[in-house]
Amino acid sequence: MKTRENEPLVSIITVNYNQSKITMELLASLRKVSYSNIEVIVVDNASPSDNPDIILEQYPEIKLIKSQKNLGFAGGNNLGILESKGKYLLFINNDTEVTVNLIEPLVEKLELNPEIGVVSPKIKFFFNPEFIQYAGYTPMNPYTMRNNLIGYRQKDEGQYEKTSEMPFGHGAAMMIPRSVIEKVGLMADIFFLYYEEHDWFERIKKAGYKIYYVAESTIFHKESISTGKDSPLKIHYIARNRIVFMRRNLFGFQFIISLMFQILISIPKNYLSFLFKRNYKLLRAFQSAIIWNVENIFNRNIHKNNTLKSLKNGDI
Structure with missing residues (x-):
């Protein structure tokens, strides 16, 4: 034992x-x-x-x-x-x-x-x-x-x-x-x-x-x-980070196809869904997620990974 x-x-x-x-x-x-x-x-x-x-x-x-x-x-x-x-x-x-x-x-x-x-x-x-x-x-x-x-x-x-x-x-x-x-x-x-x-x-x-x-x-x-079902916080970070995840983990042809899917299908579909339901709080949260990704298109921190050493040195 x-x-x-x-x-x-x-x-x-x-x-x-x-x-x-x-x-x-x-x-x-x-x-x-x-x-x-x-x-x-x-x-x-x-x-x-x-x-x-x-x-x-x-x-x-x-x-x-x-x-x-x-x-x-x-x-x-x-x-x-x-x-x-x-x-x-x-x-x-x-x-x-x-x-x-x-x-x-x-x-x-x-x-x-x-x-x-x-x-x-x-x-x-x-x-x-x-x-x-x-x-x-x-x-x-x-x-x-x-x-x-x-x-x-x-x-x-x-x-x-x-x-x-x-x-x-x-x-x-x-x-x-x-x-x-x-x-x-x-x-x-x-x-x-x-x-x-x-x-x-x-x-x-x-x-x-x-x-x-x-x-x-x-x-x-x-x-x-902790975040509430379909709260603005949840909608913002899921929409924002789905694209961040794509940017960090997809490359080449897969990245291009996924990006096109987001731009041509996923983003318009979600936008119109919130608009037709007149859920303007969630619509604004979704918009802010897309805007964040556009504003941070050249942000190198998106690809940054902290290590135990960097955390101990206060880099967080």
């Missing part, structure tokens, strides 16, 4: 923004996990209307890191990486709650398979726990820059109980070895929010690693609590 002494240390990193109560619900569930050798790191992203100190008061065993500004999902997690010590890093959204045996299957898969760079558990809806959110991903369409969740909104009847290689993990719950991060670098903070984990997965695969969905491990997700 494994003990704390021979279990690899797992650093669990989550980012808080104005949601101390939600974050503490996650921490309460983490106190019940059966895996004993963990450290828990909460990064507060400069919450303007929340007091993160209450998290530390209620959960003194955690590390609380206070960012001086909102760095988004990517930058916040990168700060957590800097403070972590684990052999494996488990990134989980603060609007999740874990199962007792979440960690063991993930660690075992990585321990036995050094060629694997990312593992993600089955993700189920917290408020509808019989239904699946994630049991893998389909490949990214190189022209539309879209892919689909496998099992999404399907009732869990045991149809996704096979651990399988996937093109992508899930940003709400993903475990990555420290050695992989040291090799490929950190999340690209140009994304701020959305698509940053997909970009990370692409870089991890290009480095020769595989990505796996681990069916024996489960976590529950309170989807859309």
Whole structure:
């Protein structure tokens, strides 16, 4: 039987923004996990209307890191990486709650398979726990820059109980070895929010690693609590970063075809959809995303990747 002494240390990193109560619900569930050798790191992203100190008061065993500004999902997690010590890093959204045996299957898969760079558990809806959110991903369409969740909104009847290689993990719950991060670098903070984990997965695969969905491990997700369903924030960053992802990961003929698809089909379609629905808030958010990409057409930071060394030197 494994003990704390021979279990690899797992650093669990989550980012808080104005949601101390939600974050503490996650921490309460983490106190019940059966895996004993963990450290828990909460990064507060400069919450303007929340007091993160209450998290530390209620959960003194955690590390609380206070960012001086909102760095988004990517930058916040990168700060957590800097403070972590684990052999494996488990990134989980603060609007999740874990199962007792979440960690063991993930660690075992990585321990036995050094060629694997990312593992993600089955993700189920917290408020509808019989239904699946994630049991893998389909490949990214190189022209539309879209892919689909496998099992999404399907009732869990045991149809996704096979651990399988996937093109992508899930940003709400993903475990990555420290050695992989040291090799490929950190999340690209140009994304701020959305698509940053997909970009990370692409870089991890290009480095020769595989990505796996681990069916024996489960976590529950309170989807859309943090940004809201189809909020202006969400629409802006998804539209903005879909193009950023394309610019970072497509080249040659594929890039040209994808760019034409965005310009001739995707952008007009979305614009007209918001216009006909008279949803002017979302329309403005969408417009600002396209304008940002035009204004930053020559921005070299779009292709920049931070490393652990650059982060330690304050380059974030």
